[in-house]
Amino acid sequence: MLRKLTLAAIVAAGFSTPGLAETLKWGSSRDIYSLDPYSYGDSYTLSFLNHVYEGLVRYDANLEIEPALATSWETVSDTVWRFHLREGVKFHNGADFTADDVIASLTRVSDPVSPLRGNLPAYKGAKKVDDHTVDIELVGPYPLLLNDLTNIHVFDLTWLTDNKSLKPTDVGAKVEGYATYNANGTGAFKVESRVPDSKTVLVKNPGWWDASKSNIDRIEFTPITSAATRVAALLSGEINFTENAPSQDLPRLVAQPDLKVMERTDLRTIMVGFNRKPKLANGADNKFNDLRVRQAFAHALDSELVQKRIMRGKSRTAGAIIAPEIPGYVEALDSVLPFDPDLSKKLLAEAGASDLPFTLVCTNDAYVNEEELCQGLVNMLTRAGFKPQLDIAPAAAQTPKRAGGLADVYLIGWANEPMLDSYSILLQMIKTKTDKAGVFNWGGWTYPEIDKLIEQASTEMDRTKRLELQTKALQMAKDDLIMLPLHQQPMAWVMSNKIDGITQLADNKPRHWLTHFAQ
Amino acid sequence: MLVFTISRIANAIMVMLAVAMLAFVIFRLAGDPVELMVNEQMTQEDRDNIRERLGLNDGTATQFVRFVTNAARGDFGISYRNGQDVLTLIGERFPATLELVLVATLISLVVGLPLGVLTAIKRGRWYTESLQFLSIIGVSLPSFVVGILLILVFSVVLGIAPSFGRGEVIQIGWWSTGLLTPSGRAALILPAVALSLYQITLIMRLVRAEMLEVLRSDFVKFARARGIPRWRIYFRHALRNCLMPVVTMTAMNVGSLIAFALITETVFQWPGMGMLFIQAVTFLDIPVMAAYLCIISFIFVALNTLVDITYAVIDPRLRNAR
Numbered sequence: 091m092l093r094k095l096t097l098a099a100i101v102a103a104g105f106s107t108p109g110l111a112e113t114l115k116w117g118s119s120r121d122i123y124s125l126d127p128y129s130y131g132d133s134y135t136l137s138f139l140n141h142v143y144e145g146l147v148r149y150d151a152n153l154e155i156e157p158a159l160a161t162s163w164e165t166v167s168d169t170v171w172r173f174h175l176r177e178g179v180k181f182h183n184g185a186d187f188t189a190d191d192v193i194a195s196l197t198r199v200s201d202p203v204s205p206l207r208g209n210l211p212a213y214k215g216a217k218k219v220d221d222h223t224v225d226i227e228l229v230g231p232y233p234l235l236l237n238d239l240t241n242i243h244v245f246d247l248t249w250l251t252d253n254k255s256l257k258p259t260d261v262g263a264k265v266e267g268y269a270t271y272n273a274n275g276t277g278a279f280k281v282e283s284r285v286p287d288s289k290t291v292l293v294k295n296p297g298w299w300d301a302s303k304s305n306i307d308r309i310e311f312t313p314i315t316s317a318a319t320r321v322a323a324l325l326s327g328e329i330n331f332t333e334n335a336p337s338q339d340l341p342r343l344v345a346q347p348d349l350k351v352m353e354r355t356d357l358r359t360i361m362v363g364f365n366r367k368p369k370l371a372n373g374a375d376n377k378f379n380d381l382r383v384r385q386a387f388a389h390a391l392d393s394e395l396v397q398k399r400i401m402r403g404k405s406r407t408a409g410a411i412i413a414p415e416i417p418g419y420v421e422a423l424d425s426v427l428p429f430d431p432d433l434s435k436k437l438l439a440e441a442g443a444s445d446l447p448f449t450l451v452c453t454n455d456a457y458v459n460e461e462e463l464c465q466g467l468v469n470m471l472t473r474a475g476f477k478p479q480l481d482i483a484p485a486a487a488q489t490p491k492r493a494g495g496l497a498d499v500y501l502i503g504w505a506n507e508p509m510l511d512s513y514s515i516l517l518q519m520i521k522t523k524t525d526k527a528g529v530f531n532w533g534g535w536t537y538p539e540i541d542k543l544i545e546q547a548s549t550e551m552d553r554t555k556r557l558e559l560q561t562k563a564l565q566m567a568k569d570d571l572i573m574l575p576l577h578q579q580p581m582a583w584v585m586s587n588k589i590d591g592i593t594q595l596a597d598n599k600p601r602h603w604l605t606h607f608a609q
Numbered sequence: 610m611l612v613f614t615i616s617r618i619a620n621a622i623m624v625m626l627a628v629a630m631l632a633f634v635i636f637r638l639a640g641d642p643v644e645l646m647v648n649e650q651m652t653q654e655d656r657d658n659i660r661e662r663l664g665l666n667d668g669t670a671t672q673f674v675r676f677v678t679n680a681a682r683g684d685f686g687i688s689y690r691n692g693q694d695v696l697t698l699i700g701e702r703f704p705a706t707l708e709l710v711l712v713a714t715l716i717s718l719v720v721g722l723p724l725g726v727l728t729a730i731k732r733g734r735w736y737t738e739s740l741q742f743l744s745i746i747g748v749s750l751p752s753f754v755v756g757i758l759l760i761l762v763f764s765v766v767l768g769i770a771p772s773f774g775r776g777e778v779i780q781i782g783w784w785s786t787g788l789l790t791p792s793g794r795a796a797l798i799l800p801a802v803a804l805s806l807y808q809i810t811l812i813m814r815l816v817r818a819e820m821l822e823v824l825r826s827d828f829v830k831f832a833r834a835r836g837i838p839r840w841r842i843y844f845r846h847a848l849r850n851c852l853m854p855v856v857t858m859t860a861m862n863v864g865s866l867i868a869f870a871l872i873t874e875t876v877f878q879w880p881g882m883g884m885l886f887i888q889a890v891t892f893l894d895i896p897v898m899a900a901y902l903c904i905i906s907f908i909f910v911a912l913n914t915l916v917d918i919t920y921a922v923i924d925p926r927l928r929n930a931r
Contacts, residue, residue, distance in 0.1 A: 261663065266687055266694050485645070
């Protein structure tokens with residue numbers, strides 16, 4: 091008893107100091123690629139670096155856009171936007187944040203060698219009005235500039251110039267970039283050290299312009315690729331946060347008294363795409379061009395079974411190709427065709443496609459429980475009168491097949507990131523494939539009417555009207571079953587129950603400037 | 610002798626070229642790195658530009674020749690994934706792997722040798738028979754299972770060793786070592802034990818077989834007849850005569866441990882070359898994969914060539930053999 095009391099006294103003495111140093115030990119399933127946000131087109135790296143670098147605007151807790159480094163903005167003309175910058179903001183090295191920094195950053199990200207220039211498609215140029223005002227000129231009227239700017243991180247011009255990093259790192263030129271190892275942003279945390287694949291340490295930036303909701307002084311970010319090791323590290327307390335807990339271990343983690351689990355579904359919608367060229371890769375006539383065959387495919391799938399068994403009750407069955415959080419969504423888009431294998435057989439017979447042989451192309455390293463999902467699909471389709479064959483391999487190996495139009499039927503997931511608008515999927519997946527659009531239109535379809543709606547939406551500055559156009563396009567895509575949506579994926583964060591404040595949004599991005607430890 | 614050495618080295622170069630050529634054919638089939646490098650919003654036009662600039666549209670032969678000429682000048686390019694110089698990247702990871710492999714080898718010798726002697730001299734006892742049986746399990750358990758079991762017992766239940774990482778490291782020139790700090794040594798134990806398990810059983814069985822052979826020989830019987838103490842016969846006279854094959858095998862196996870440490874490294878998040886390679890494969894980071902394969906094949910070929918030449922020095926009969 092006495093010993094317990096003494097211990098309690100020591101603990102109390104040690105913990106009673108205000109502003110106690112809290113360390114977030116963040117174990118992730120993968121490392122970030124670089125400290126340079128413009129080095130590799132990777133959403134995960136960008137979201138991590140958002141702790142260090144910031145954009146002109148950012149998403150709030152409802153995924154709505156709010157001011158960050160810019161305090162307000164207006165459109166000067168159809169193609170010119172004016173941004174008023176926040177005053178008194180300092181970079182981690184003490185330099186002042188001004189209009190020149192914004193221009194240098196925009197120039198850097200839109201450089202021809204930047205792998206991230208797709209994130210700022212309408213950008214033409216930027217002009218300094220005064221030290222805290224910038225005009226951004228676009229190639230045409232474009233409504234989604236603010237969404238794009240959430241992910242364009244701002245660098246310090248002098249720092250870039252001094253370190254010869256005005257241009258992004260170009261792997262083709264075989265020259266390393268200074269910004270790959272070093273960082274200097276305006277964000278809530280500074281980089282203290284980084285050893286790739288081992289540990290990246292961030293420390294609190296006491297001079298951050300925003301009122302910090304977090305009491306974290308230090309973030310130790312460690313990639314732990316093996317899921318079993320990650321779980322072990324959580325159980326032993328070597329890490330106290332992960333945003334990627336394996337679903338089969340969740341019951342065990344929930345049972346731990348000092349851990350808590352936060353689950354929800356994220357924005358990524360998993361769907362099936364069909365080849366729509368006149369002939370399949372093997373030379374046979376393509377029966378998937380017949381709407382009845384695609385409907386038969388949809389009626390063959392028991393979405394309840396998929397949700398309960400394969401996804402362990404954690405996914406959200408989807409009828410729309412976008413998640414409810416994505417602008418453009420209306421409930422009418424979300425109806426699911428009923429499970430009816432007899433109807434499938436009938437439809438197939440009508441279309442003269444009974445016992446239709448085809449290959450289902452799946453990946454095994456991109457989505458949640460993918461292997462079981464694809465196996466399940468194959469079983470259900472076989473029962474409904476199809477003759478599917480499964481081709482499953484890592485994404486690196488499957489992408490050329492899918493992008494080359496060689497896949498008969500394939501699985502793809504789309505989160506509409508970083509734009510968080512249904513324009514993203516309409517432009518990149520539904521629209522006819524050209525140099526500027528339809529990169530993920532792997533089936534090679536063309537719907538001139540839908541294309542026209544998308545083009546109208548691309549220049550419609552009125553948000554309500556634009557979303558109406560997009561919803562209409564989505565409805566037409568649904569009616570013709572261009573893509574067959576399956577579900578939104580589950581996500582699970584596990585953390586120490588000492589964390590009493592944390593923001594988990596559908597985009598599955600940790601925002602630790604909002605994370606709080608109980609005192 | 611000179612002719613022999615030159616022909617051995619020429620052989621080694623041919624083997625390395627063949628490995629590099631095979632590697633390039635495989636990369637060709639593995640997929641398209643550009644699709645993994647760019648953001649989803651990138652247009653087709655920009656994707657094609659990147660592919661062109663990286664020289665991925667050229668034929669396999671052109672890419673191969675370009676790689677070999679650059680590699681001969683020590684230029685392996687920079688990683689598609691990290692944007693870091695490939696040689697620096699591998700140089701940073703090499704100390705981690707080498708320390709792990711050397712410590713694992715040391716453990717396997719320290720444990721494997723006495724166990725081998727014991728199972729030979731106490732043949733037929735229940736404990737040596739169970740050791741023999743356990744060693745079969747040691748050989749047949751996959752290393753990731755061993756790794757996870759060790760983590761479960763020593764990190765989660767007992768909490769005495771870290772489950773991942775390398776702990777604190779100290780930089781000596783370009784070499785980073787974890788051997789000089791307590792946390793570095795603690796982090797090294799579990800992966801080194803996991804990696805050494807297979808080696809231990811191998812050495813134990815090899816020593817046992819050799820010992821049984823030697824113990825039957827005349828000089829041991831003579832030594833016994835002279836009344837030399839038993840431990841002296843076993844460890845001084847008999848064991849010495851078993852060591853040649855053990856030393857050769859251990860030296861040769863250092864190469865394969867370096868190459869196969871990648872599973873252990875992945876389980877323990879050990880920042881070595883193996884993990885670098887696994888990640889390069891997932892992201893089709895061709896410069897890293899190519900350099901890694903070349904370096905690993907160089908280590909293998911160099912070790913083999915060295916052993917060949919040493920044997921030739923020892924045994925003149927081998928010099929003229931083809």
